[in-house]
Amino acid sequence: MLVGIQSLSLELGMHRAGLQPLDADVGKWLRKLAPHVRVKVLLNKAEGMHADANGALEAAMGEAHSLGFGAPVAVSAESGEGLADLYENLRPWVEKAQEEMLALQEGTCFKQVFHHLLNFLHNLQGNYDPSI
Numbered sequence: 001m002l003v004g005i006q007s008l009s010l011e012l013g014m015h016r017a018g019l020q021p022l023d024a025d026v027g028k029w030l031r032k033l034a035p036h037v038r039v040k041v042l043l044n045k046a047e048g049m050h051a052d053a054n055g056a057l058e059a060a061m062g063e064a065h066s067l068g069f070g071a072p073v074a075v076s077a078e079s080g081e082g083l084a085d086l087y088e089n090l091r092p093w094v095e096k097a098q099e100e101m102l103a104l105q106e107g108t109c110f111k112q113v114f115h116h117l118l119n120f121l122h123n124l125q126g127n128y129d130p131s132i
Helices: 021-033 056-065 083-104 108-124
Strands: 002-005 008-014 038-044
Touching: 008 021, 038 056, 038 083, 083 108
Parallel strands: 008 038
Antiparallel strands: 002 008
């Protein structure tokens, strides 16, 4: 599954299923046709990742790293494990994108969009502010 916001793409794989042929195809497509897009690979279904005695998650992380987009982030949408790591990985990208957009246009709309995006990332860490 691929989730994208203009110059940021999150490629989501299920760590239990391992790397799929389509994952590699999407990676090739992004490198060839969208080299400006920053990609972060996420491995979902990583419940209990710190108690992985058989090394399955470690193997999946190595396999996902072979896509060529840097270190993947293991997360669990069910338990919330790894969301703080995801937040820390995405924050510099979002801040840089915000600076670039604000440099292009000082419009209120852009500020609001990125403000809400940053608020969403803070929500991943449990710091959501509904008043924004």
